[in-house]
Amino acid sequence: MPVEDNACIQAVLAGDKEAFSGIVERYRKRAFLMAYTIVRNEQDAYDLSQEAFIRAYRNLKKFDLDRPFFPWFYRILKNRCLSFLRKRKQLAEVSIEGVFGLKSAEIDLDRARLVRECIAALPENAREILNLRYYQGYSYREIADILEKPIGSVMSGLFYARKKLKELLQEKGL
Amino acid sequence: MMNHQEVQEKIPLYVAGELPAVEVAELEAHLESCESCRHELEEFRKMEEMLAPLRLPDPPDELWDGYWSGIYNRMERRLGWMLFSLGAIVLLFFGFYRLVEGMLADPTVPPLIKWGVLFIGGGLAILLVSVIREQLFHRKNERYREVRR
Structure with a gap:
């Protein structure tokens, strides 16, 4: 500490x-x-x-x-x-364009929305790792520390999360 | 030697520059000779590009105006609210008890009213116990109380 x-x-x-x-x-x-x-x-x-x-x-x-x-x-x-x-009893999707006045022109909103929908559809464990990595930008070591897991376990989780995410993205044509 | 699965799990660390030097050499040697892992590396880079725009921006500094004072005030007020609530409950019960006591002893009050007040008192007591028990039970069985992932 x-x-x-x-x-x-x-x-x-x-x-x-x-x-x-x-x-x-x-x-x-x-x-x-x-x-x-x-x-x-x-x-x-x-x-x-x-x-x-x-x-x-x-x-x-x-x-x-x-x-x-x-x-x-x-x-x-x-x-x-x-x-x-x-x-x-509510689970909405993460909205980036509305957050902190971020200008909508900065990102491809449709594409980002589809990606967010796919992440939201993942199981909780997978979503948590992706949230920490991609929404919040933590390093893999930091993610392991936050979750109090060995880094190998985080990487395995990420591996399966990515596989699942890839399938979902392909279904959406991305 | 790393196998395919190990290499593919370590690709994110490699791309992020978080892989120890000794493992970098081993991973690169594997990539050199393994087409499927090279393909996985390319796929990973493509996905990184797709996910990069998701990064949340830093909140504006104004968000923190009053943030700490909000926490501090609530930390301080807790004891005040607890004492206030306890006092109010004691007074309410005492007042109700005196009311019922006086009413039961008064021969001019019709029996039907007396029974009605007694039922209301009994009902309120049951409801209070039920709410307290539910709160305690809910706390004990909170689904995410010990969430640890």
């Missing part, structure tokens, strides 16, 4: 609530984007990422200081987002 995370967490555990801002500042962007790739709505992703930080704060006593913070937090966030979707 980065020294700064450890220092922040220990300060929070010692009673300094404000020290948690260090953790929030470091991981808020990642948290927001991760929530966004799951719930596919900016406002919900904003709220859910905040809620996940609050849950992490409340459960900090259970956190093992010898382990990295972010994978632990990621499970809280993912858990929260999946529960949210289950309650809403």
Whole structure:
């Protein structure tokens, strides 16, 4: 775990609530984007990422200081987002063109939409790896760290995800 | 020596420059002599091109205005809400108890009204216990509580 995370967490555990801002500042962007790739709505992703930080704060006593913070937090966030979707019984596709004012001219929207539809049709495990890699741009090593899996396992998952994705893309004529 | 499956699983690491040098040499040697893995490499590059535009842009800085204060305020308010709710529940129950007690002791209140109030009180108590039990059960059996992938 980065020294700064450890220092922040220990300060929070010692009673300094404000020290948690260090953790929030470091991981808020990642948290927001991760929530966004799951719930596919900016406002919900904003709220859910905040809620996940609050849950992490409340459960900090259970956190093992010898382990990295972010994978632990990621499970809280993912858990929260999946529960949210289950309650809403809704699974929309990721919309890129509407996100953060990205100009539609920058990408081939039809093609991107078809690719997103194919990714959305993949099983959860496969989709998660592709989301982390292609929507959020993590390296394979970072993905393995976040998912707390050996890199070989991530690469096997990616291999099968790509195979399945290729089939789906071919069905769509891409 | 790497087999086809191993090579094809490592192609993404190779393309991303994340493969250790010693494995790069082994993988390149395999690619040199294996047409199907070279084809897989080409296919992978094509798919990378197709997926590259999916990358989400960074959120604007304004998004973070008030982000931390929103979290901090909710962290602080939790205890306040808990105390407030607990106090309100205690007062409501006490008020209802006094109301029922007074009504039952009052001979001018018709028995039908007394039974009606008792049923309402009993119903509310059952509903409250049921909601609490459902919440506890739901929490315990939360499908994604221990999601770990």
